[in-house]
Amino acid sequence: MSVQRATFGRVGTVVSGIALKNPVFAAAGTAGFGESVPYDLSLLGGIMTKGTSPDPWRGNPLPRVAEVPAGMLNAIGLENPGMERVAAELLPGLARHDLAVVVNVVGRTLDEYRRVVAYLSPCPRVDAFEINVSCPNVSEGGLAFGRDPAAAAAVVAACRDVTAKPLWVKLTPNTLDPVAVAEGVVRAGADAVTLINTVLGMRIDPRTRRPVLAAGVGGLSGPAVRPVAVRMVYEVARAVDVPVIGMGGIVTAEDALEFILAGARAVAVGTANLVDPWAAVKVAQGLEAFARREGLDSLDALVGAAGSRRP
Amino acid sequence: MHQGWFPVERCHRVAADVVELSVHAPALARSAQPGQFIGLGVGGEAFALLRRPMGVSAIRGERLAVSFRVAGAGTRWLAARRPGDPVDLLGPLGRGFPDLGEDPVILVGGGVGVARLLPVAERARGEVMALVGFRRGGQVFGIERIRRAGGVVRVATEDGSEGRRGVVTELLEEAIAEGRPGRVLASGPRALLRAVKGICVGRRRPALLALEGQMACGWGVCLGCSTGGLLVCRDGPVFEAEAVEL
Numbered sequence: 001m002s003v004q005r006a007t008f009g010r011v012g013t014v015v016s017g018i019a020l021k022n023p024v025f026a027a028a029g030t031a032g033f034g035e036s037v038p039y040d041l042s043l044l045g046g047i048m049t050k051g052t053s054p055d056p057w058r059g060n061p062l063p064r065v066a067e068v069p070a071g072m073l074n075a076i077g078l079e080n081p082g083m084e085r086v087a088a089e090l091l092p093g094l095a096r097h098d099l100a101v102v103v104n105v106v107g108r109t110l111d112e113y114r115r116v117v118a119y120l121s122p123c124p125r126v127d128a129f130e131i132n133v134s135c136p137n138v139s140e141g142g143l144a145f146g147r148d149p150a151a152a153a154a155v156v157a158a159c160r161d162v163t164a165k166p167l168w169v170k171l172t173p174n175t176l177d178p179v180a181v182a183e184g185v186v187r188a189g190a191d192a193v194t195l196i197n198t199v200l201g202m203r204i205d206p207r208t209r210r211p212v213l214a215a216g217v218g219g220l221s222g223p224a225v226r227p228v229a230v231r232m233v234y235e236v237a238r239a240v241d242v243p244v245i246g247m248g249g250i251v252t253a254e255d256a257l258e259f260i261l262a263g264a265r266a267v268a269v270g271t272a273n274l275v276d277p278w279a280a281v282k283v284a285q286g287l288e289a290f291a292r293r294e295g296l297d298s299l300d301a302l303v304g305a306a307g308s309r310r311p
Numbered sequence: 312m313h314q315g316w317f318p319v320e321r322c323h324r325v326a327a328d329v330v331e332l333s334v335h336a337p338a339l340a341r342s343a344q345p346g347q348f349i350g351l352g353v354g355g356e357a358f359a360l361l362r363r364p365m366g367v368s369a370i371r372g373e374r375l376a377v378s379f380r381v382a383g384a385g386t387r388w389l390a391a392r393r394p395g396d397p398v399d400l401l402g403p404l405g406r407g408f409p410d411l412g413e414d415p416v417i418l419v420g421g422g423v424g425v426a427r428l429l430p431v432a433e434r435a436r437g438e439v440m441a442l443v444g445f446r447r448g449g450q451v452f453g454i455e456r457i458r459r460a461g462g463v464v465r466v467a468t469e470d471g472s473e474g475r476r477g478v479v480t481e482l483l484e485e486a487i488a489e490g491r492p493g494r495v496l497a498s499g500p501r502a503l504l505r506a507v508k509g510i511c512v513g514r515r516r517p518a519l520l521a522l523e524g525q526m527a528c529g530w531g532v533c534l535g536c537s538t539g540g541l542l543v544c545r546d547g548p549v550f551e552a553e554a555v556e557l
C-alpha cells in the first residue's frame with residue numbers, strides 16, 4: 001500500500017523549540033535510522049533512532065524476540081554500529097528528509113552517555129537527544145540508571161555539560177515511582193521526558209522448560225502495555241513542567257489521542273511499525289483527520305485534557 | 312514492499328503436515344522472486360500481533376502461494392482460511408535467489424523447506440536436479456511440480472518408505488561425486504544447511520542457502536534475526552554459503 005503525501009495543517013506542534021509538522025515519531029529501535037522505511041520520512045513529525053553507544057555493540061544472542069498476546073518481548077540488547085558509523089553512514093541518509101531527528105543514546109557508564117552526546121552534538125542533522133536510561137536488555141547501565149532518580153539525574157547532568165541541544169530522557173515503567181525519576185531528570189536539566197520504554201517480562205517454554213528468550217527476560221511492548229503507558233504518562237505529565245512524549249502500544253490515531261489526553265504533547269509509534277511499516281504515518285494522518293472532523297486547528301487544547309494538574 | 316488484505320484462492324494440504332495457501336495478490340506476485348518471503352498476519356484466539364514470515368512457494372501471474380507446517384494457533388488459523396477469505400500480507404521481503412540464467416542448478420531441500428525451491432525449479436532456464444529429503448513417506452510433496460517443470464528429482468526418506476532410505480545430504484554427496492554440474496541452492500532446517508555448507512565449501516562448490524530466522528518485523532528494523540551482523544530478513548534470507556555463520 002502506498003501512502004499519499006498529505007498536508008498536515010492542524011496537528012503541528014512544538015517540543016523543545018523543535019517545530020513538528022505532526023506530533024508523531026517513530027519510536028527508537030522500530031524504524032532504525034529510517035534507512036528501510038518504505039515511505040517519505042518527511043510525512044512523520046520525527047524519528048527516534050536506534051540506541052547508539054560510543055563503540056559498536058553486538059547485542060544479545062538469539063532468540064531475541066518472542067510473541068505474547070497483543071504484544072511481543074524483545075531482548076535485542078541494543079545492537080548498533082557505534083556513534084562513529086552512525087554519524088558517517090546513517091545520519092546522512094536522514095539529511096534529505098524534513099522531520100525531527102532525535103538520537104537515542106545508550107551507555108554502560110555515565111561517561112559513555114556523555115561521549116555519544118558530545119560526539120554527535122555538532123551534527124547538524126541531530127535535533128535532540130533521547131537519553132535511554134530505561135533499556136531492560138543490557139546488563140550494566142540502562143535500567144540501573146533509570147530506576148534511581150539520583151542516578152538518572154547524574155546521567156542527564158553529565159550530558160547537559162556537553163550539549164546545548166535539547167535533552168529528552170526516556171523513562172522506564174519498571175520502577176515504583178516514575179514521577180520521582182521524572183522530577184529528578186527535569187531538575188538536572190532535561191528538556192522533555194519520553195515514556196514508556198518496555199515493561200520487563202518473560203516467557204518460558206513448557207516443552208524445553210527453559211526461557212524462550214536467550215537473555216531470559218526481555219521487554220514487553222505493543223498494545224498489551226498501552227494502559228500501563230497511558231497511566232504513567234498521566235501521572236508524569238501532572239508532575240513535571242516539561243513536555244511529555246508518550247508511547248507504548250499505539251497502533252491507531254485513537255490510541256495516540258489517549259496519550260495526548262493523558263498529557264502527551266507528542267507520541268511515538270513503536271511495535272506497530274514492525275507489523276505495518278506504514279503504521280506511524282497512518283497514525284499521523286488519522287490525527288489530522290480527527291482534527292478536521294472535530295473542527296480543531298490544533299491538538300494543543302487536548303493535551304492533558306483528561307485531568308488537571310495536581311493541586 | 313506492499314501491505315494489504317488479499318483474497319485466498321485456495322488453501323489445502325499438500326502433504327501430511329504441510330498446507331499451501333494461495334492468494335490473489337497482484338501487487339506482491341508481480342514483484343516477488345523465488346527465495347523471498349511474505350509476512351502473514353494471523354487472527355484467531357492467540358491475539359497474535361506479529362506476522363509469520365513464510366517463504367514464497369509459488370509465483371504465478373497475479374497469484375502467489377506460501378507453504379507451512381501447522382505449528383501453533385497462528386498457523387492453525389491460517390490453515391483454516393477458505394477461498395475468498397481476506398488475509399493480511401506484507402511483502403515481498405528480503406533478497407531471494409539470483410537469476411542463474413541458463414546455468415544448471417542442484418536444489419537441496421529438507422521437509423517443508425522444499426517449498427521455497429519449487430518456484431526456483433519452475434523459473435529455471437538451465438538443467439535442474441532436485442534432491443529432496445523427508446522423515447516419512449507421507450510428508451513428501453512438491454516432486455510432481457519439479458518434474459513437470461522438467462527437473463530430475465531424487466528423494467530420500469529417513470524411514471525408507473519413499474525413495475532412498477537416508478538423508479538428503481547423501482544424495483548431494485553422490486550427485487557431486489557423479490560430476491553433476493551446477494550451483495547448489497538449499498533450503499531446510501539449520502542442521503541441513505550446515506551440512507550442505509560443509510559439503511560445498513569443502514569441495515569448492517558454490518552454494519546459496521535460504522535461511523529461516525525468528526523475526527518480529529521482516530523488513531530490517533527490529534534486529535531480532537541478526538546473525539554475525541547480517542540480518543536474515545534484509546541481507547538474506549538467501550546467503551552465499553561462505554558468507555553466513557550457521
Ligand SMILES: Cc1cc2nc3c(=O)[nH]c(=O)nc-3n(C[C@H](O)[C@H](O)[C@H](O)COP(=O)(O)O)c2cc1C
Binds near residue numbers: 027225250270527533
Ligand atoms: C524491537 C524493539 C527495539 C527497541 N529498541 C529500542 C532502543 O534502541 N532504544 C529505546 O530507547 N527503546 C527501544 N525500544 C522501545 C520502544 O522505543 C518503545 O519505547 C516501546 O517499545 C513501547 O512502545 P510500543 O509499544 O509502541 O513499541 C525498542 C522496542 C522494540 C520492540
